[in-house]
Amino acid sequence: MLSVRGLNAAYGRAHILFDIALRASKGEVVVLLGRNGAGKSTTLKSIIGLLRPLSGEILMRERSVSRLKPYQIARLGLGYVPEERRIFTDLTVMENLEVGRQARREDAPYWTPTRLFELFPNLGRMQDRLGGRMSGGEQQMLTIARTLMGNPAAILLDEPSEGLAPVIVEQMALTIRALKQEGLTVLVSEQNLRFAHAVADRAYIIEKGHIRYSGTMSDLESNGAVREQYLSV
Amino acid sequence: MTASAILIQFLNGLASASSLFFVAAGLSLIFGVTRIVNFAHGSLYMLGTYMGCSLVEYFGRTPLGFWGGVLIAGLAAALIGAMIEATLLRRLYQAPELLQLLATFALVLVIKDFALWAWGPEDVLGPRAPGLDGAVTIAGRAFPEYDLLLIALGPVVLGLLWLLLTRTRWGSLVRAATEDREMAGALGVNQGWLFTGVFALGSLLAGFGGAVNIPREPATLMMDLSIISDVFVVVVVGGMGSIPGAFLAALLISEIKAFCIGIGEVHAYGIDISFSKLTLVVEFIVMAIVLVIRPWGLLGRAASVARGPGTLEDPLRSPSRHLLALGVAVLGVLVLMPVLGDAYTLVLLGDILVFALFSVSLHFIIGPAGMHSFGHAAYFGLGAYGAALALKHLVPMEAALFAGPFVAALGAVVFGWFCVRLSGVYLAMLTLAFAQITWSVVFQWDSFTGGSNGVVDVWPAAWLGSKTAYYYLTLVLATAGILLLWRMLYAPFGYALRAVRDSPLRADAIGIDARRFQWAGFSLAGLFAGLAGALYAFSKGSISPEVVAIPRSVDGLVMVLLGGIQTLTGPVAGAAVFTWLQDTIARNTDFWRATLGVIILILVLAFPQGATGMLRRRFAREQS
Numbered sequence A: 001m002l003s004v005r006g007l008n009a010a011y012g013r014a015h016i017l018f019d020i021a022l023r024a025s026k027g028e029v030v031v032l033l034g035r036n037g038a039g040k041s042t043t044l045k046s047i048i049g050l051l052r053p054l055s056g057e058i059l060m061r062e063r064s065v066s067r068l069k070p071y072q073i074a075r076l077g078l079g080y081v082p083e084e085r086r087i088f089t090d091l092t093v094m095e096n097l098e099v100g101r102q103a104r105r106e107d108a109p110y111w112t113p114t115r116l117f118e119l120f121p122n123l124g125r126m127q128d129r130l131g132g133r134m135s136g137g138e139q140q141m142l143t144i145a146r147t148l149m150g151n152p153a154a155i156l157l158d159e160p161s162e163g164l165a166p167v168i169v170e171q172m173a174l175t176i177r178a179l180k181q182e183g184l185t186v187l188v189s190e191q192n193l194r195f196a197h198a199v200a201d202r203a204y205i206i207e208k209g210h211i212r213y214s215g216t217m218s219d220l221e222s223n224g225a226v227r228e229q230y231l232s233v
Numbered sequence B: 001m002t003a004s005a006i007l008i009q010f011l012n013g014l015a016s017a018s019s020l021f022f023v024a025a026g027l028s029l030i031f032g033v034t035r036i037v038n039f040a041h042g043s044l045y046m047l048g049t050y051m052g053c054s055l056v057e058y059f060g061r062t063p064l065g066f067w068g069g070v071l072i073a074g075l076a077a078a079l080i081g082a083m084i085e086a087t088l089l090r091r092l093y094q095a096p097e098l099l100q101l102l103a104t105f106a107l108v109l110v111i112k113d114f115a116l117w118a119w120g121p122e123d124v125l126g127p128r129a130p131g132l133d134g135a136v137t138i139a140g141r142a143f144p145e146y147d148l149l150l151i152a153l154g155p156v157v158l159g160l161l162w163l164l165l166t167r168t169r170w171g172s173l174v175r176a177a178t179e180d181r182e183m184a185g186a187l188g189v190n191q192g193w194l195f196t197g198v199f200a201l202g203s204l205l206a207g208f209g210g211a212v213n214i215p216r217e218p219a220t221l222m223m224d225l226s227i228i229s230d231v232f233v234v235v236v237v238g239g240m241g242s243i244p245g246a247f248l249a250a251l252l253i254s255e256i257k258a259f260c261i262g263i264g265e266v267h268a269y270g271i272d273i274s275f276s277k278l279t280l281v282v283e284f285i286v287m288a289i290v291l292v293i294r295p296w297g298l299l300g301r302a303a304s305v306a307r308g309p310g311t312l313e314d315p316l317r318s319p320s321r322h323l324l325a326l327g328v329a330v331l332g333v334l335v336l337m338p339v340l341g342d343a344y345t346l347v348l349l350g351d352i353l354v355f356a357l358f359s360v361s362l363h364f365i366i367g368p369a370g371m372h373s374f375g376h377a378a379y380f381g382l383g384a385y386g387a388a389l390a391l392k393h394l395v396p397m398e399a400a401l402f403a404g405p406f407v408a409a410l411g412a413v414v415f416g417w418f419c420v421r422l423s424g425v426y427l428a429m430l431t432l433a434f435a436q437i438t439w440s441v442v443f444q445w446d447s448f449t450g451g452s453n454g455v456v457d458v459w460p461a462a463w464l465g466s467k468t469a470y471y472y473l474t475l476v477l478a479t480a481g482i483l484l485l486w487r488m489l490y491a492p493f494g495y496a497l498r499a500v501r502d503s504p505l506r507a508d509a510i511g512i513d514a515r516r517f518q519w520a521g522f523s524l525a526g527l528f529a530g531l532a533g534a535l536y537a538f539s540k541g542s543i544s545p546e547v548v549a550i551p552r553s554v555d556g557l558v559m560v561l562l563g564g565i566q567t568l569t570g571p572v573a574g575a576a577v578f579t580w581l582q583d584t585i586a587r588n589t590d591f592w593r594a595t596l597g598v599i600i601l602i603l604v605l606a607f608p609q610g611a612t613g614m615l616r617r618r619f620a621r622e623q624s
């Protein structure tokens, strides 16, 4: 569904990503693990086109998207949920969803506000609330719902558990599993290993812009040395 | 004033507010979404007025012809705006903010000459609105019917805009993009179409605002810059990006102006105050007050931080040995010029030196200090008038030459105190406001400044009277000024200025008093701009309010930007090229503005980093 090869990226003169390679098959949940500043967000931004890569190939359903603009990539069925959430604070919940709306797609689940409110019952109760007047957890739900309105076949989730209360993190894990049930491909970046175990099938570990490890979650479970080296703080 | 007079003035204010609101709402929409301060917005307003006049003549003076003409004029402006966005500005969204400004300045020049070509230099009087050309009696006084209609039109357009922005998906997209256009793009929103659409709507409002005014005001070639400064004031007072804010500010300012006219002359405590003369400055005074009390305008909010990978300015480098050698060579040639060149070349070179100093002083605050000034002409003009008036009333020429910069520095100290409290567009607007206030004082204070006639017979002392002597004086003073300003950038003072620009918080943390350094920088730049102004005054022998007017500030910006703000030599090169081009083109065509505008546009599109920035980058690539 989604594959990245030889991705190099930089902010100005600071080279951040080195030959990143990743892959996610249809219906798979893949987690990108790494410490603060490892390059997780930068990887996701490069995939969605917010950061123009120096080199590398990004394929979405065998189609190269590395030269496209973010809106074109989004319209090909790739959703992006940023780490900072970036809710439109001046717009109501409904209007935020409306901005995310795109045409129906054959190969992806079809979302309407009604269906999304089933997935996120909280949002259904505050349809006219301004985005700026919502709690962090509510905003996190809204930013995912907003991206789903584009009917993506795959989504990039940047640290969805960050800064959320344990109950909400639990809820978030359930949500991601529900999305997997719908047949969505998910590439999620995380620092929280427990959360990763709760949602993911496979993991990549990124450190200083290099992919250091790739394997199934159960492999990672049994590989204490890797966890020790790249993930413990 | 009697109660009925007050009522009539109040209604007058309401009537003028409507058109002002339309134009301001358009500018505000465009700025909100694209973050471009579109100077050419006033030009679209001007085109709206001219096209409105012509179309109504063409369709015939019937109600249908009139309103058809007005609407089509608005639509034509919308089309022109959309074309400007799609062919030009779209290529510049990633370019530095100041370069975008330069491009819109260039459009102002091109459109002005287009109007000159199409409608000629004479003012065009518009027709009255058929069916609405009478007056009604209100409180015993006659009041034009058409103005009543305008009063109603303002809230109607406000309501329509509100519906469009809050009740349609397109409106949600516009508001979303205003807040975070990058995120909207990542959600699949095609910015290209959205931006073109917003430009078309904004330009429609400008063109319509111009066209509905034809029964009230003639079409003139000056109205583009005069409306744009009014509209900037309205948008800044109301809050950038806020449509209700624009409405409120348009009302406030129009009412204040109307009452100033209504009150007229007042004699109190033995002094005469002419309120009607105040109308030219009163809006800028309102703006200055609002900005100091509420820096984001009445209904605006703190500007959202620009998203996306940050663009750090390149560090300033020490001049290379090649560059120093080149500099010495250029100076050598300049010293020999009286032998090598003719009188004409000497005068042109003198002008270039004066403007090089002016542009380096502007660059000093724009580049290293990061304060975007739109009103640097104020200090050039204060220098010129300070010198000329000192010569007339007080001292000999040698002393007057230094009185000019002193007066300019004094002005910069006062204005700068306010300006350093703001940043970004708001700072730019406040500097523009102060320049405009200076201009109006100079323009209206007939008894002291000579008003529109200016000051004549401002010649240098006898020993400096020859072209060669004055050229050497200019060469010495301008070069000394430029070198001094450059030198300061490599001193701790310059480091502090750049630290404040790059990270105000961090600079603050290491104990740099940001405002005080910016204030000092602003005042210094004013001092040297004043020196340039004084040198200019004596080289021409007479000065007029033009030396303080908006176009002079614009010229300065064009010079700085043409050369590229990332280099120190850029402003000098920019001043030389600009002054030479202006002189050459003006001698060969009546449409020198348009020619200059087109050249600037080509340069901007070809070298979005400024000319010297481009050269340096190429150099760096070859060396590595």
Ligand SMILES: Nc1ncnc2c1ncn2[C@@H]1O[C@H](COP(=O)(O)OP(=O)(O)OP(=O)(O)O)[C@@H](O)[C@H]1O
Binding pocket: A011, A014, A016, A034, A035, A036, A037, A038, A039, A040, A041, A042, A043, A083, A159, A191, B308, B309, B310
């Ligand atoms: N806009 C930017 N400009 C310059 N450098 C940046 C920018 N954004 C991130 N970086 C740098 O790039 C590196 C990778 O950052 P990135 O945000 O991808 O890390 P991350 O793995 O997402 O970390 P976190 O867990 O803190 O979100 C860091 O060293 C960071 O300082």
Ligand SMILES: [Mg+2]
Binding pocket: A040, A041, A042, A083, A158, A159
């Ligand atoms: Mg991150």
